[in-house]
Amino acid sequence: MNSPLLDVRDLVVRYGPVTAVDRLSFTLDAGETLALNGPSGCGKSSTALAVLRLRRPDGGKVRFEGRELTNLTERELRPLRPRMQPVFQDPYGSLSPRHRIRDAVAEPLKVQGTWNRTDGPARVAELLDRVGLDPSYGDRRPHELSGGQCQRAGIARALASRPQLLVLDEPVSALDASVRAGVLNLLSDLQDDLGLGYLFICHDRAVVRHFADRVVEMRDGRAVPA
Amino acid sequence: MSSEALLSVRDLRVAFGPVEAVRGLSFDVRAREVFALVGESGAGKSLTARALLGMVPRGATTGGRVRLRGSADLAAERGRRITLVPQDALSALSPVHPVGDQLAAAVRSVRRLSRGQARARAVAALDRVGIPDAARRARAYPHEYSGGMRQRAVIAMATVNEPDVVVADEPTTALDEERREQVLRVLAEQREAVGAALVLVTHDLEVVREHADRVLVMYAGRAAEVGPSGHVLGRPRAPYTAGLLASLPQDGPRRHRLPALPGTPPAPDALGPGCAFAPRCPLATAPCRDHEPEARTVDGRLVACHHADDLSDPLREFV
Ligand SMILES: Nc1ncnc2c1ncn2[C@@H]1O[C@H](COP(=O)(O)OP(=O)(O)OP(=O)(O)O)[C@@H](O)[C@H]1O
Ligand code: SF4
Ligand SMILES: [Mg+2]
Numbered sequence: 001m002n003s004p005l006l007d008v009r010d011l012v013v014r015y016g017p018v019t020a021v022d023r024l025s026f027t028l029d030a031g032e033t034l035a036l037n038g039p040s041g042c043g044k045s046s047t048a049l050a051v052l053r054l055r056r057p058d059g060g061k062v063r064f065e066g067r068e069l070t071n072l073t074e075r076e077l078r079p080l081r082p083r084m085q086p087v088f089q090d091p092y093g094s095l096s097p098r099h100r101i102r103d104a105v106a107e108p109l110k111v112q113g114t115w116n117r118t119d120g121p122a123r124v125a126e127l128l129d130r131v132g133l134d135p136s137y138g139d140r141r142p143h144e145l146s147g148g149q150c151q152r153a154g155i156a157r158a159l160a161s162r163p164q165l166l167v168l169d170e171p172v173s174a175l176d177a178s179v180r181a182g183v184l185n186l187l188s189d190l191q192d193d194l195g196l197g198y199l200f201i202c203h204d205r206a207v208v209r210h211f212a213d214r215v216v217e218m219r220d221g222r223a224v225p226a
Numbered sequence: 227m228s229s230e231a232l233l234s235v236r237d238l239r240v241a242f243g244p245v246e247a248v249r250g251l252s253f254d255v256r257a258r259e260v261f262a263l264v265g266e267s268g269a270g271k272s273l274t275a276r277a278l279l280g281m282v283p284r285g286a287t288t289g290g291r292v293r294l295r296g297s298a299d300l301a302a303e304r305g306r307r308i309t310l311v312p313q314d315a316l317s318a319l320s321p322v323h324p325v326g327d328q329l330a331a332a333v334r335s336v337r338r339l340s341r342g343q344a345r346a347r348a349v350a351a352l353d354r355v356g357i358p359d360a361a362r363r364a365r366a367y368p369h370e371y372s373g374g375m376r377q378r379a380v381i382a383m384a385t386v387n388e389p390d391v392v393v394a395d396e397p398t399t400a401l402d403e404e405r406r407e408q409v410l411r412v413l414a415e416q417r418e419a420v421g422a423a424l425v426l427v428t429h430d431l432e433v434v435r436e437h438a439d440r441v442l443v444m445y446a447g448r449a450a451e452v453g454p455s456g457h458v459l460g461r462p463r464a465p466y467t468a469g470l471l472a473s474l475p476q477d478g479p480r481r482h483r484l485p486a487l488p489g490t491p492p493a494p495d496a497l498g499p500g501c502a503f504a505p506r507c508p509l510a511t512a513p514c515r516d517h518e519p520e521a522r523t524v525d526g527r528l529v530a531c532h533h534a535d536d537l538s539d540p541l542r543e544f545v
Contacts, residue, residue, distance in 0.1 A: 039402040146490040147267075176266035176429060178506075181473035181486035188481050203402045206432070210475030210484075 003066045005030045005165055005197040006051065012059030013046040013221075020046040022221035023060065030164060031191060033198040035212035037205065043221040044201045048167045051199060052086055053077055065164065082112055082161030089170035091150035095142045101128070101153045102138030108160040127156040131186060148179035152186065159190070169201045184211060232257045232295050232423055233278070233308070233391055239289035240273045240282055240447075247494045248273050249447035250290070252521075255391065260417070260424045262434040262455060265444035266470075266491050271427045272313055274444070275395045278425065279304050294391070306336045309384040311394040311413075313427075318380045319368040325379050326352065326364025329386050336387050351382040354419065355412050374405050381412055388420040395427040410437055431474060435459050443467045446492050446502035448518075453527020463529045465540045466503045472544035485544040501532065509533060509543055 004027040013021040021043040028034045036044045049055040051062055053069055062069045064084060069077065085108075088094040095104045105124045109115040125135040131152040142150050151171060158166055168187070172180045184207070190196060202208050208215055217226040231254035240248035248270040255261045263271050276282050278292055280301050297303050312318055320328060329348035333339060339347070345364075353360035355378040368376055377397070384392050394413060398406040414437065417424045426438060434441050434455055441455040443464065451464035462468040472485040489506045500515040501507070507514065513532050521530040525538075537543070 039404050148490060176491070177431070177470055178266060178473045178487040179490055181475075181484035182488075184475070185483050185486055188483070205403060206475045209477060209480075211481060213480070 003063070004028060005032075005065060006199065007063040008047075008051065008060070009063075010060035011047065011050055011057055011062065013043070013050050013055065014058045015046075020221055021050065021057075024216075024218070024221065024223055025060075026216050026223070028165070028197045028199060030197050031195045032214070033191065033200050033212045035200045035202055035208045035215045036218055037202060037208050037215050038218035040203065042218040044203075044218060045169055046221075047218075048086070048169050048199065048201055052084055052167055054086075082108065083163050084165040084167065085158035085161060085163040087151075087154050087158050087166055087168045087171045089173050091147045091154060091174055092142050094154050095150065095157070097142055099141065100138065101133075101140055101142070101145070102135075104142075104153065105138070105157045105160055108157060112161055114161075123160075127160055128153070130159065130190075131156045132182070146179070147175055148183060151175060151183055155183075155186065155190075159194075163196065165197045165199065167199045167201075170203070171200075172207065173202070173204065180207075187211070230254070230256050233425075234293045234295075235278070235290070236292075237290035238274065238277055238292065240270070240277050241287050241289075242285055245495045247447050248277065251442075251444075251447075251449055252290075253442050253449070253452055255423050255425055257390070258417075258421055258423055259439040260414075260426055260437055262438035262441040263425065263427045263444055264429065264431060264434050264441055266429055268491055268493070269444040270447040270494075271429075271444060272395050275310065275313075275393050275425065275427050278391075278393055279308060279310050281310065305332065306387055307389050308391040308393065309387070309389045311380055311384045311392065311397050313395040315377055315380045315397070316368070318383055319376065321368055324365050324367055325371065329364070329379075329383055332383060332386055347386060348382075351386040352379065354385075355379070355382045355416065357382070374408065377405075377409050378412055381409070381416060385416040385420050385422065389422050391423045391425060392417065393425040393427070396429070397426075398428070398430075398433065406433075431459060431471060443470070446497060447494060448502065449521060449528065449530060450503065451527060451529050452521070457525075457527055461525075461539070462541055463524050463527065463534055463537070464531050465507050465509050465533075465537070465543070468540040469506070469508075469544055472541060501530075509537060509540065 006028040009025050010023045011021050050057045102124050105127055128135045128138055133152050172183050200212055216223050233255040236252050238248055238251040239246055265271055277288055282288055294300055294303055326348045329351055330344040333344040333347050349360050349364050352364055357363050357375055357378055398409050438455040441458050442449050443451045445466050450466040451458055469487045487506045492502055501519055504510040504514040519530045519532045521528045524534045
């Protein structure tokens with residue numbers, strides 16, 4: 001059997017004296033959705049940050065595509081970063097207000113050095129189309145889009161670097177029901193087409209039941225029986 | 227119906243300059259009932275809630291009529307017979323005064339009581355909403371309370387004078403599921419304890435299903451459907467209500483496609499002449515784009531839709 005896409009063992013995250021994540025373990029396969037569910041403050045977002053190595057864990061191991069991330073330097077992490085991408089809750093806050101949507105989506109390509117002037121714009125248009133945004137929206141800035149459109153732009157940006165893992169931190173919590181359904185459908189389609197693994201953080205049980213293959217129920221930084 | 231009405235609202239309008247955000251709402255709230263105003267962001271729920279108390283933002287103009295039974299001057303009843311739990315709950319508490327003092331001041335603003343008596347009422351109100359060690363906590367400032375306790379204190383503030391109507395604007399939106407249930411429980415208990423009606427503003431249909439006797443489904447500043455919440459949510463007759471219900475995640479096969487409505491709710495300055503829902507409505511026909519439908523009684527509730535009579539089960543059109 002192949003190793004899982006993501007393998008988290010005994011993860012610990014501390015903020016000073018406070019232990020936010022306390023020996024948490026789970027695995028996630030490609031093409032699968034694992035939800036982290038629990039009340040606010042239970043350690044869901046701290047887990048997300050540690051998995052993405054936006055914060056160095058205080059204990060335990062995170063393996064991604066078979067590689068142990070825990071002791072890698074920032075430079076060693078750099079080639080892995082494009083393969084694990086975050087999508088955050090606030091659809092407006094996660095995109096720079098000054099940048100046009102097409103520049104926000106192009107940025108990861110530029111950072112990665114895969115941008116070139118001939119195919120770049122077409123790739124951006126393809127990504128916007130992929131998430132159900134007419135490419136003409138590329139000219140707009142975030143505040144000229146609705147919440148759902150903005151969330152789609154954030155997903156397009158996350159997809160630009162061809163990730164295997166999306167860490168989705170409350171991606172639909174700020175959206176109205178009628179718009180939320182569209183974004184959930186989009187995430188389902190992308191997973192089917194691209195085989196993405198989703199670490200899906202969400203406090204809404206009905207959404208979790210609808211969307212996740214498996215659920216880790218969290219309380220006070222630990223997994224508890226559902 | 228109006229003979230039973232405690233609060234009666236007729237053709238309520240709220241506008242900013244030439245742009246109307248609330249466009250002619252009429253409804254009655256009966257004594258001791260839970261009446262929900264439900265709709266998506268920007269529908270005009272908060273403006274409606276504030277208009278019920280005569281507290282619209284600066285620059286807004288209002289039209290229509292709001293009457294509270296047995297009262298000639300609604301403004302005089304604010305904070306007394308009718309109170310608001312605002313969407314931004316913290317704005318209801320002053321950061322620079324102890325919570326108990328604020329409650330006592332609210333009591334003394336409507337009743338001639340001694341400081342000691344007002345204080346005792348304030349402590350009792352905090353105790354009723356489940357603040358532990360209420361006498362001591364009454365001396366603390368809002369920032370010394372946890373988020374959940376502050377929310378309870380705001381509810382205590384809105385119920386301390388035993389009003390007839392409490393208007394609560396999204397009292398649970400920022401909370402996780404556990405806290406949401408707690409706050410709704412506290413609200414329900416207080417409503418029972420003081421015998422008030424509750425106007426519950428929310429975008430959450432599950433909250434409406436669980437807690438409301440009757441519901442007004444609001445879209446673009448108007449009522450799409452008004453009636454008993456069991457009826458309206460169990461068997462919607464307005465296409466918008468049906469579309470909203472269909473887009474909720476259900477227990478069913480995992481990851482089945484949710485029937486999403488195309489597009490987003492319209493901005494108040496971008497409305498055409500027809501039904502405001504027409505650009506997103508799969509059932510729209512030519513007349514829908516030309517004339518806004520009037521509300522009429524269909525199947526025990528009010529429905530504003532040109533096709534309310536020919537569509538006995540619009541939910542079927544979405545799933
Ligand atoms: N002070 C204001 N000046 C101009 N427009 C306003 C003002 N307040 C509200 N509006 C507009 O009126 C409409 C209704 O706003 P309202 O706050 O009542 O919506 P809501 O239904 O409460 O939404 P939410 O669910 O986001 O709280 C919106 O389009 C809003 O942008
Ligand atoms: S009036 Fe027409 S557009 Fe409006 S809800 Fe009814 S069918 Fe849909
Ligand atoms: Mg509001």
